[in-house]
Amino acid sequence: RRQEVADTTEAPFASIGRIISPASKPGYISLGTGFVVGTNTIVTNNHVAESFKNAKVLNPNAKDDAWFYPGRDGSATPFGKFKVIDVAFSPNADIAVVTVGKQNDRPDGPELGEILTPFVLKKFESSDTHVTISGYPGEKNHTQWSHENDLFTSNFTDLENPLLFYDIDTTGGQSGS
Template sequence: MGDEMSSRYDRDICSDSPKLEVAAIQRMKVSEGEVGELLISEHVCSSDKLIVRGRQDAALVSKTAFGQSLLVPGHDRRSRVLDTSFDPWRKICALEITSKDGDSCIGTGWIAGPRLIITAGHCVFNDVYNGWMKSIDIIPGRDGESEPFGRYRSESFCSMERWTAAGDENYDIGAIILSEDLDSRLGWFSFGSYPESHLTAQMVNISGYPICVVGEEQMHHSNRICAVTDHKLYYDVDTEGGQSGSPIWLYPNGSNTPVVVGVHSNGAGRSLNANSGVRITSLLADKIAEWRSRQ
C-alpha cells in the first residue's frame, strides 16, 4: 500500500494482556509448508545467492537512513529476483488491490496454504479506503509482464479484530481466501512462532513487489533482526511502499526450509533506525492455521 500510511506507525503498541502473550510466545510452534511439484533441473537458481542464513551480531552493511519512504538515493541495497519460478520466490505474490471506491493500490502477499495468501492487514482492511477492499488480484511469482502461474481474484478477506476495530499495528495482518486451489506446483511457506532468544540477531530475508517497479518486479534484501518486542520485529532491511505484506523468513538450525516468522508492515520511524513487521506469535500462528483450514 502507499507510503502515506507510514506516519501512523511510530511506536510499538502493547497488548492489553502482555503477560499472557509473553508466556505464549516462549513456546516454539511451527506449521509445515509444501515445497510444490515444480522441478527445474536445467540450471541453478541464480537468485539463491541472495539468501542469508544463520545469525550475525553486526549488520551486513549499515546505512544512514531507514523507513519505507527513506531509501537513500544511490544506496538502495535491494536486488531484483530473476528466477521467480523457483522456490521460495514463486510463493511470493504481487497484489493488485481495488478498493470499494475504485482506487487501485499494490501490495505483497505470501502463500500459506492451498487457498490462503497472507498479507498486511492494511492491504485487506484500511480506513483510508473505507474499510474492506472490494477485490484483490493475486499474481504468484510475477516477473514483469510475465505471470508464470497465472492470476487469481478474491473478494474474501479476513483480519484480526484488533486491527479492524482499533487499528492496532501489532495485529496488522490479513488473509486472502481463494475459492479454488492455487497451482499445485507452487506449494506454500512454513510459518511459526519462535522465542525471542531464537530471533535476536537472526539473519532474515524479505522479498516483495515495491512501488518503484510498479509492483511488477520482485525485489529482495536480507540482513539481521535489530530488535524484538512482544509483537514486532525490527530489522535493517531496505523496503518500500508496495512491500507491505512481504514474508520475513529465516532458515532455522541451518536447514534448507524457509520459515516465515513475520509479515512486513511499515517503516518504524527515523528514531528507531529500522523497518518493521508483525511478529508471528503463538496466537497469530494459530490464527493463520485456522485460515488455512477454511475451504
C-alpha cells in the same frame, strides 16, 4: 542492498505474489504483497486487505475484483492469477488471511497450493537473528525484490507488543511481505 529476484518461478519466490485491488479513486489501483500459506490461502497485512472494500469481495456493488499474482515478474504471470474471494482481518495485529479462488477464475483450474509450495509458518524464537523480506516495491513495476539482514533487536518476550527492528529497505507495495 535490495536485489531484484532473478527467477520468480523458483521456490520460495514463486509463492510470493503481487496483490492488486481497485483503489477508492476511480481508475487507480492499490498494490501489496502476499504469500501462499495453504491450498487456497495467502497472508498479507490488514492495511493491504482493507483496499478490498473497493473490490467485489467486500463490496458487491464494486466494478472490479482483487487479484493475487504469484511469482509475477513485470508483465509475466507464470502461475496465472487468483481472485480474492474472502478475507479475515486480525483484530490485534496488522495481518489478514485471504482466501483465493482457482487459477484464472476457471472452475476447472488448479488451486493455488496444487501448483505452489505454501510457506510453513514458524514461531519466532529469541535465537532467530536474521530476517529476509521479499516482495513487490511499488516503484519497481511488478518485479519482486529481496533484502536480508541481521535483526537489530526484538521484544518478542512482550507478547502484547511484539516488535522486530531491522535495517532492510522496504517501500510502499511491499506491505504483506
